[in-house]
Amino acid sequence: MSYLVCVLLFGLMVGSVGVASNPSPYFAAMGLVMVSGVGCGVLICFGGSFLPLVFFLIYLGGMMVEFAFSAALSAEPYPYGWGNRSVKMYVAAYVLGVGCAWKVLLGKWSGFWGGILDESGELLVLRGDMMGVAAMHDVGGWILVLGGLGLLLTLFVVLELVRGVSRGGLRTV
């Protein structure tokens, strides 16, 4: 089980580096798909049932949709992939960073602790993650309203900032 977690975490790292190394959104979207899939797997290995699906939803339905919109609005004739020199420099820097972190932390984080979502180790109806979301809506209802207001404001701000018939990357937008 811990070997599967290690493989999935390695895939998470590869996908994250692929997104963060700043290629064109066409290619970064693929990195996001990979991260969402393996991230969902990691959370399942730690015992979650609802939270992995939320993770999938946010990555694929949120972030990747944003990347798709960016790709549509900023059309490039020669998009940068991971073979491009500047993108490769970023990849090298991030891999170096992960390597340093691995060297520094190896031995300090040992063991497989499945206690985040799966404390009792048996099959339950009311899992930790679902009860957490229910509590967030119950006790923290007003903060969710504030968060929603903030997101609505973000929508207005973005629409106002990119408004303009001839100022965007594609003329008719």
Next chain:
Amino acid sequence: MNPYLLIVLLTSLGLGTALTLSSTHWLLAWLGLEVGTLAILPLMAQRHHPRATEAATKYFIVQATAAATLLFAAFNNAWLQGHSDIQHMSHPLFTSMITLALLLKLGLAPMHTWMPQVIQGVSLNTGLIVSTWQKIAPFILLLQIKQIHPPLLTIIGLASILIGGWGGLNQTQLRKILAYSSIAHLGWILLILQHSTALATYALLIYIFMTSATFITLKKCKATTINMLTTTWTKAPTITLVAPLMLLSLGGLPPLSGFAPKWFILQELTQLNFIPHASIAAMAALLSLSYYLRLSYSITLSLSPNNLPECLQWRVNYPISTPLSSALPAALALTLFLLPLTPSALTLII
């Protein structure tokens, strides 16, 4: 700008600061700061010329970096401490990290480099909002954090006063001068923050009045460089009379209100035996005073060459009215005449 959108943005600006001021949990404080950052971006990029867009982009990146650092340190502290209370932070590393993030938001040295460029790129009214309203929320959060490493605040405070003084000396653009003036004043506020929060609040309040009066005056004169200030006597003779007093209040000269915060800060520092800090701060205030004097010279104390039709603008266009004109008398009165009322003004804050 679409009036509905303008109302939404201005309301969200107020909402963001109100959220931060009324929060005890770091998540809600961060939410308020982010709402404030987002709401001002379209106001900054309103004119859509490249300098305004660049200023909005720089402002967003700086504030987002500071907010991300703040969130990171707050959650790390919550993990180690068990609760996310603003007023009971105990871990020294994350307290320092949060302090640095808030100081980046305020634009203090050595994290000040974004400030002159951002305030230069936006209009005078938006520069007013960025200089005054956006300082309130991070400042209130700074007030509530106990046990900040004292040398951090002292060194950054003194550096800000010095850099605010030296940086403004070579400027001819008025918005950049006011940005450096903002850096210097916030340096004074930071210097006294660890010793007396009431004095820091009073200093911020007087700074907000003085800066508001200055920005509104510049907007009325439609002046953005020092050369444009020289025709103020043709447009509004009353402003020509009052503007040097306003600028000297910014410089901290008695008997104007700007003297009170500096006076009490120096007194508090001396009583606590921080003589080098008080000396450096007092001498660095002279640097700022020199460029305020330069502005007063251009406005009132000298008469630049001019042709006859332009000398009589005040006969045709008087009074110049901008949307914020009605706030100018109040701001000017508070900038000039508050020193004798200082005891009662301080009782509102202590």
